[in-house]
Amino acid sequence: MADRGVSALSLPDDWPAHPDLSLSLNRMGSFDWDLGSGLMHMDQAALDVFELARDEYLGRPEELAARVPTAEATRLDAMVSEALKNGSTTYGAYFRIRCRDGSLRWTHTQGFVRRDSSGRPHRIIGIVRDATQELSDATARLERDDARRRRTSVVESTTAALAHARTVQDVIDVLNDSHGLENLGATSLVMGLVESGRIHLVAEGPEDSFVPGTRYTRIDEQYPMSEVVRTLAPRFIESREDFAGSYPRLWPHISRLGITSAAYLPLIAQARPIGALGLLYSDRVGFTADERNVLIALGSSIAQSLQRAMLYEQDKDLAQGLQQAMLPRRIPAVPGAQIAVRYRSARLGRDIGGDWYDVILLPGGRVGAVIGDVQGHDTHAAAVMGQLRIVLRAYAAEGHSPATVMARASGFLHELDTERFATCTYAEADLTTGVIQLVRAGHIDPMVRHTDGSCRRVSVEGGLPLGLSVEFGRLDYPVTTIELDPGQTLLLCTDGLVEQPGADLDDGMQMLAALVRTGPSDLQQLADRLCEVVDERGGEDDVALLLLRRRGVDVPQGGGRLQQHVAQNDPEALSSARHMIRAAVRAWGAQDRADEIELAADELMTNALMHTDGGAVVTARVLTGDRRRLRVEVEDTSSALPRRREAGESGVSGRGLMLVDLLAVGWGVESRGSGKCVWCEFDIPDRFDRRA
The missing domain is CATH 3.30.565.10 (Histidine kinase-like ATPase, C-terminal domain)
Structure with a gap:
């Protein structure tokens, strides 16, 4: 029945095609190589692959030398020899042949090795074919894959760089980096943030690409960034004509840059626009679907980083305001002394902590100097610090001895509804005599800088941190007395100035002593220099610093x-x-x-x-x-x-x-x-x- 169906069809006389015809039409030929005699028969299709006439090839493989470069022939011989020796039954390789016009063309060969009963090879039967189109298609595919990988890597590298951005300026710096535009493939970049119904231009590159009058623009104006903010959809400008026709107010100002296309992306976070990003190109027309998807993903990554940076800056402003409210608003003028105070917030984490300083005027020409650190880096630590600072100031102003001041402050902290403890050093100085009474509660030792610039660490016998001394029933705080000569400086600081991850505290104290020794003699400049080192180093802890210098001119040596x-x-x-x-x-x-x-x-x-x-x-x-x-x-x-x-x-x-x-x-x-x-x-x- 099937035979009747087939015979009923009208088929060509040469159907089905002979295998030789199939090979020839696909630019493939066959060969049969007798290893004993060394003769290798090649059909006409195979000779066509090598661009050889029948009379140019008499059956010897060496006659192909005119078409196969020496280096290629050596590589093929080595491959075939290895296949014959190791018992392989097949082999295959790509190699180049030289055409009659002198150009090189890729060719592929594949052979089957026939062996006798003892395994000895005696014949190779195979094919050769023109591989030009195949490799061309593969190269194009590789180029497309490589371009896709490059575009993806731009998003990945930009996202990785943005992960370290903590402020809006950090985000701008990443986009304006020397390799930023190069990686994005853009000629120019612009970015604006939405502020009170307007778009504030915060980044443009290169420097000569700024358009006058666009620093602030309304969202309802005819600008591409305004459009993407209104519509929440990207705008891909395919050509110069598209740009000029869509935005006639903007185009005359940027046409000198040679812009041929542009991509404007809305920066959306939590379903609301926070800004817009524009990438302008001078060497391309149009955008493929893959390119659009990559740019949209890039815009999403930038938007998330911007939102994180803006929230961080809001938290930072709040934290710094709270911190400044907790610290003394001003340091009183102290007759007979020069005083410098500094506070630096942590570079990592929340920019608020429990570090504080204070200067308290006491009766009889005395002055109290306090440096302390409440455990933690959050608003709770700052709140505890503020209460503890005020209480300690009150106890000192009442006239209590330094040991009593510290003991009472510890009791107060223990009674608070908190699990935090605090370290502290309190110094009561009589500037007429230079006598200083020091009490230390779990804090680092103070230092004294002499008039010749040398600096030494003052070993102060200490008690437990505030709060813990009550819990463990050890409220005794020993007092250490030192004398400060005119011109000498007492240095009090928190551990953020000396501690570094993985480093010993003694090493940090020695480093601080070296900085003080080589620092400027002016007290304010010395304080600035120490804080500059902290800013350069960064760290996870905030720093409070208090320098007190006894003035030799204003306060002569007392009688005793x-x-x-x-x-x-x-x-x-x-x-x-x-x-x-x-x-x-x-x-x-x-x-x-x-x-x-x-x-x-x-x-x-x-x-x-x-x-x-x-x-x-x-x-x-x-x-x-x-x-x-x-x-x-x-x-x-x-x-x-x-x-x-x-x-x-x-x-x-x-x-x-x-x-x-x-x-x-x-x-x-x-x-x-x-x-x-x-x-x-x-x-x-x-x-x-x-x-x-």
Whole structure:
């Protein structure tokens, strides 16, 4: 039945085609190579591949030398020999032949090796064919694949670079990079951001491509960036004519750049336009589907990076505002001292932290300097820092000793509803004598820069960080006393200035000492230099820095400072305190007023011992300035303030403060935490005054 169906059809006489015809029409020929005799028969189709006439080939392979270059022949011989030796049954290779016009053309051969019963090769039967079209198609396919890979790599490399962009300027720098336009294949680039109904042009390249009047444009104007923002769809301008006809206001200004096509992409984030990107080309016309898809993907990547950068900048502005609100608004002028303070936010992560500094004016010409660091880098750390700074300032201003200030601050932090702890160093400096009392709570050691520029680390015995000392019941904070000579500088900083990932803290302290040693002598310039190093290095921690320099000109060397404790019901201690006052007065050149000063000091001590349950601390010291004065202080633990009152004719008390008021040039009372300090001052002659 099938035979009847086939015979009924009208078929050509030469159907089906002979294999020789099929090979010939496809520019393929066959050969039969007898390895014993060395003869190789080639049919006419094979000779046509080699562009040989029948009489030019007599059956010897060496007769093909005119068509096969030597290098190609050597490679083919080696390949065939290897196939014969290793037992292969087939082989194949591409090689070039030289045409009659001298040009080279790719050819392909494939052979089948026939062997006898012992495996010895004796014959090769195969084909040769013109491979020009095949390789041309393969090359074109490879070129297309390579172009696709290049376009994809542009998106990947740009996305990778944008991953490190933290600000809008970083994104612009990536796009305006020296290789940016080259990688994108564009002649010029423009980018604008949507701001209050307008498009703000924030990037253009190259420099001479800016169009006057386009820095700010309305979204409803006839510009390509305005159009893509309105429509949320990309605009591909295929030719010069398309550009000139669609945007007649813009085209005259950019026609000099030789633009032939352009792609304008909306930058969309969270379903709303945040800007537009324009890529202008001078060496192409039109865009393929693949090219459009790649550019759309590029626009999406840039939009995400821009949104991330804008959110980061908003967070940064908020963080910096909060940080500045938590830090002191200004540093007070301190007589006898130069002070420089700096704060630098972290380069990585959120730009807010718990680092702080503070300068506190204290009674008696003293000053408190604080540097601290609350654990963490977030708004909670900043909030805790702000509360802790204010509380520590209040405790210091009340007149507590440095150790008490630190202990009370630790107790306050422990009572807060927080798991954060803080490290801190508090320094109380008497600028008249240069005596500095240092207390350290888990913080790094301070440093002192000498007048010759050398710098040393001050070893300060420390306690536990604030908050932890209460939890572990170790509220003792030892006090370390040092002397700061005129011209010397005390350096307090947080660990962000010295710590680096993978480096030892001691190495960081040595590096800081070297920077201080080689830094400028001017205090403000020195602070700037130290912060520049932090900015160059970057890091994950913020930095607070406080430099305090004692001024030798404004505050001459004081006469000294003497102190003694007088306990209740201890006549010997009271007598010893009187002797201390008299000896100090004589030693400081005020022997002419020794009786007056001793009497006033005795009245203050007696008043403290009579009206309080505890003892008293008597301090005598010299204040220098416009006038040289001797100051006597009596500190007790009672918060009841003394009052100057008139004594009756028969009264036995009430005359003490009247005597002090008559003898001294001034007296007063200062709060000292739960207690108080009553003081009086006397003018005394300069120690170099010959009349003294």
